[in-house]
Amino acid sequence: MSEELKATPEQEKEIDRQVEALQRGIVEIVPEEAFREKIKKAVVTDQPLKIKLGMDPSAPDVHVGHTVVLHKLRQFQEFGHEIQMLIGDFTGKIGDPSGKSETRKPLSTEEVEANARTYVEQYGKVLDMDKATLYYNSEWLSELTFEDVIKLAGNLTVARMLEREDFHNRYTSNKPISVHEFFYPLMQGYDSIAMDSDIEVGGTDQTFNLMMGRQLQEAYGKEKQVALTLPLIEGLDGVRKMSKSLNNYIGVDEDPNEIFGKSMSIPDELMIKYYKLATDVPLTEINKLEKDIADGSVHPRDAKQALGRKFVSMYHGEEAADEAQRYFQTVFQKRALPEDIPEVEWKGEATASIIDLLVELGMQPSKGEARKMIKNGGVKINEEKVSDIKTEVTIEDGMIVQVGKRKFTKLSV
Amino acid sequence: MSEELKATPEQEKEIDRQVEALQRGIVEIVPEEAFREKIKKAVVTDQPLKIKLGMDPSAPDVHVGHTVVLHKLRQFQEFGHEIQMLIGDFTGKIGDPSGKSETRKPLSTEEVEANARTYVEQYGKVLDMDKATLYYNSEWLSELTFEDVIKLAGNLTVARMLEREDFHNRYTSNKPISVHEFFYPLMQGYDSIAMDSDIEVGGTDQTFNLMMGRQLQEAYGKEKQVALTLPLIEGLDGVRKMSKSLNNYIGVDEDPNEIFGKSMSIPDELMIKYYKLATDVPLTEINKLEKDIADGSVHPRDAKQALGRKFVSMYHGEEAADEAQRYFQTVFQKRALPEDIPEVEWKGEATASIIDLLVELGMQPSKGEARKMIKNGGVKINEEKVSDIKTEVTIEDGMIVQVGKRKFTKLSV
Numbered sequence: 001m002s003e004e005l006k007a008t009p010e011q012e013k014e015i016d017r018q019v020e021a022l023q024r025g026i027v028e029i030v031p032e033e034a035f036r037e038k039i040k041k042a043v044v045t046d047q048p049l050k051i052k053l054g055m056d057p058s059a060p061d062v063h064v065g066h067t068v069v070l071h072k073l074r075q076f077q078e079f080g081h082e083i084q085m086l087i088g089d090f091t092g093k094i095g096d097p098s099g100k101s102e103t104r105k106p107l108s109t110e111e112v113e114a115n116a117r118t119y120v121e122q123y124g125k126v127l128d129m130d131k132a133t134l135y136y137n138s139e140w141l142s143e144l145t146f147e148d149v150i151k152l153a154g155n156l157t158v159a160r161m162l163e164r165e166d167f168h169n170r171y172t173s174n175k176p177i178s179v180h181e182f183f184y185p186l187m188q189g190y191d192s193i194a195m196d197s198d199i200e201v202g203g204t205d206q207t208f209n210l211m212m213g214r215q216l217q218e219a220y221g222k223e224k225q226v227a228l229t230l231p232l233i234e235g236l237d238g239v240r241k242m243s244k245s246l247n248n249y250i251g252v253d254e255d256p257n258e259i260f261g262k263s264m265s266i267p268d269e270l271m272i273k274y275y276k277l278a279t280d281v282p283l284t285e286i287n288k289l290e291k292d293i294a295d296g297s298v299h300p301r302d303a304k305q306a307l308g309r310k311f312v313s314m315y316h317g318e319e320a321a322d323e324a325q326r327y328f329q330t331v332f333q334k335r336a337l338p339e340d341i342p343e344v345e346w347k348g349e350a351t352a353s354i355i356d357l358l359v360e361l362g363m364q365p366s367k368g369e370a371r372k373m374i375k376n377g378g379v380k381i382n383e384e385k386v387s388d389i390k391t392e393v394t395i396e397d398g399m400i401v402q403v404g405k406r407k408f409t410k411l412s413v
Numbered sequence: 414m415s416e417e418l419k420a421t422p423e424q425e426k427e428i429d430r431q432v433e434a435l436q437r438g439i440v441e442i443v444p445e446e447a448f449r450e451k452i453k454k455a456v457v458t459d460q461p462l463k464i465k466l467g468m469d470p471s472a473p474d475v476h477v478g479h480t481v482v483l484h485k486l487r488q489f490q491e492f493g494h495e496i497q498m499l500i501g502d503f504t505g506k507i508g509d510p511s512g513k514s515e516t517r518k519p520l521s522t523e524e525v526e527a528n529a530r531t532y533v534e535q536y537g538k539v540l541d542m543d544k545a546t547l548y549y550n551s552e553w554l555s556e557l558t559f560e561d562v563i564k565l566a567g568n569l570t571v572a573r574m575l576e577r578e579d580f581h582n583r584y585t586s587n588k589p590i591s592v593h594e595f596f597y598p599l600m601q602g603y604d605s606i607a608m609d610s611d612i613e614v615g616g617t618d619q620t621f622n623l624m625m626g627r628q629l630q631e632a633y634g635k636e637k638q639v640a641l642t643l644p645l646i647e648g649l650d651g652v653r654k655m656s657k658s659l660n661n662y663i664g665v666d667e668d669p670n671e672i673f674g675k676s677m678s679i680p681d682e683l684m685i686k687y688y689k690l691a692t693d694v695p696l697t698e699i700n701k702l703e704k705d706i707a708d709g710s711v712h713p714r715d716a717k718q719a720l721g722r723k724f725v726s727m728y729h730g731e732e733a734a735d736e737a738q739r740y741f742q743t744v745f746q747k748r749a750l751p752e753d754i755p756e757v758e759w760k761g762e763a764t765a766s767i768i769d770l771l772v773e774l775g776m777q778p779s780k781g782e783a784r785k786m787i788k789n790g791g792v793k794i795n796e797e798k799v800s801d802i803k804t805e806v807t808i809e810d811g812m813i814v815q816v817g818k819r820k821f822t823k824l825s826v
Contacts, residue, residue, distance in 0.1 A: 151593075158590040182566075
């Protein structure tokens with residue numbers, strides 16, 4: 001980093017502005033001083049910084065948890081910096097050489113490209129993908145010879161590798177670590193060398209890998225990147241990290257009603273965190289909202305509806321947000337009937353047992369299930385609960401049968 | 414290994430003969446059963462086995478300790494098997510990528526070839542090099558891509574690597590192991606894949622690496638090699654492994670008189686071990702010799718002279734052995750004068766102090782050293798000890814001055 005750079009008072013102000021905004025919500029910047037130096041260099045030389053984000057080449061299913069990083073990148077974009085989206089296709093194309101993971105089948109070039117398109121589409125809901133550059137690391141990693149690999153590996157010790165949390169845990173609990181797994185952090189580091197990245201962004205679980213890039217860049221005589229880690233966001237259960245496998249997530253590609261509905265189940269105590277980390281609402285507004293909730297002038301339910309609207313509008317647009325909110329209010333909140341109940345023409349007898357009726361209409365898969373649902377109080381006819389499983393129903397035109405909270409059928413005769 | 418092979422009674426006899434002879438002096442054969450199967454295959458199909466020995470590409474200085482393995486290979490040759498001499502030039506050409514070892518400078522192709530020629534010459538003192546094939550592993554290792562390396566490394570776990578004794582010791586005592594060092598056993602294993610080796614031979618300190626070849630051959634769908642380890646021989650100090658750095662070795666390229674002299678300093682209790690492991694004397698003869706020494710019918714000194722003769726004759730020929738023995742007997746044993754004493758014409762005074770004489774003749778570096786040597790009883794004139802440092806010597810034509818056991822000068826006037 002050149003110590004020579006002199007910033008004008010005006011440039012100093014711009015540097016302060018960027019540093020202040022960009023370090024908001026960050027867990028750790030390593031090293032802190034170098035971050036300001038990077039921003040300074042960019043401002044004074046009027047050259048954008050290169051901000052790297054690595055991506056798994058398997059099929060993406062982006063959820064709100066992932067968008068924490070994307071919102072940070074969006075901020076960098078707004079300050080004019082360049083985003084490097086790195087698709088780690090080299091390892092994806094190899095699959096799992098130890099043959100232990102059935103889910104890690106080798107990907108074809110076509111699959112990698114299809115997945116990249118899905119990334120572009122889903123990340124595009126938060127980022128300006130026109131201002132991001134896609135990289136594929138197979139471009140340089142497939143060119144490395146054994147000699148190159150040995151030289152790369154010569155920069156690190158086994159003990160240092162085993163400091164990485166998951167390696168450490170597996171080693172000390174006698175779970176196997178395949179030798180080739182040591183290559184993954186090395187590759188991630190080499191990517192930063194190949195792309196001359198200034199900053200690499202990741203979740204707190206990526207700290208080790210981000211530092212690897214810094215260390216290897218130095219060994220290869222490059223300017224060292226700064227590692228910037230962002231918090232992992234808890235899922236809808238309020239406890240565990242948001243993830244698809246735990247089914248505690250809101251996916252950016254989900255149906256607007258689903259996104260809105262799920263948003264309403266965010267625990268109250270996490271709501272402000274979601275606002276801060278996963279939306280572009282200005283911090284001043286969020287702070288005011290927090291105060292208003294605290295002093296009772298805003299009801300948490302309303303703040304949460306506004307958050308749900310925000311998510312839907314980011315991922316599907318303003319109009320979809322309006323509709324999702326209306327749907328939610330109609331069906332769940334006022335507990336009134338929705339507007340678009342599907343109609344079915346009844347061609348059976350004039351009367352039917354309630355169990356037969358539910359099965360006939362396809363609203364329950366079997367008589368057993370229908371019986372259970374009635375006993376649990378989940379069945380209504382014309383908004384009146386039916387609790388006796390022996391009820392005989394006299395069919396009428398316009399009669400509305402309801403199962404659970406969301407299934408409705410209107411009969412016509 | 415094919416279970417179908419049927420050996421004739423005659424072939425069974427030949428198999429027994431080879432197995433019995435080849436497993437003589439071996440520390441371990443892993444796995445034992447497979448060894449017999451290999452020999453059987455060779456005998457029944459009349460195809461020689463491929464016996465691999467790996468060599469460091471740095472300048473060789475072969476000593477008796479190394480010849481233990483060579484004598485075993487010689488036996489294989491005598492049974493018609495093929496010896497694969499592998500020069501590990503790939504790593505030699507890379508040097509030490511972690512930059513920690515100053516002695517491990519990268520070698521040029523010319524240096525590697527010069528060292529290989531020295532190997533051929535020195536190994537040729539025991540082996541029939543016309544019946545051995547030289548391989549250079551850079552031929553296949555330099556062709557490997559990063560993907561190949563990952564697949565290779567995918568066959569092993571970090572825990573398994575850290576079982577190797579030197580890795581284990583360094584890891585547990587917090588001494589650094591560079592990640593690239595994990596590649597060396599992998600390469601050695603890959604060499605066995607590339608060369609389709611049937612048997613790999615090494616010292617007991619090589620067991621881990623030999624087993625690596627077996628494991629990787631299996632992973633690559635090849636017939637697995639058998640690992641055959643030979644004992645490490647103690648050096649002239651009788652305690653530590655023979656090695657150049659401990660200066661307890663007999664080098665095959667040393668001067669005949671030196672080899673013979675050093676042989677005479679082999680501890681009595683190790684003599685039979687040297688006979689068994691480092692000569693081609695038939696076992697029946699060695700056993701008889703051992704018995705004869707035990708019952709006193711052969712003096713250990715004579716048995717050791719015969720061993721010295723054997724070494725010199727293997728490394729320099731029969732004639733040199735005769736001369737070395739004669740020299741030894743003349744100078745050291747009978748304490749008589751040697752035949753080829755250098756003559757110096759005396760141009761000084763007719764008398765000289767013994768101290769000045771020794772320094773003048775260049776037989777002692779300084780007066781102080783000369784004084785010490787006289788006091789220690791190391792100086793003789795005409796085979797009479799001179800013990801007084803003040804002795805004045807009257808110079809005579811043909812006078813012989815002797816310092817220690819080996820330095821002689823004859824004066825002419």
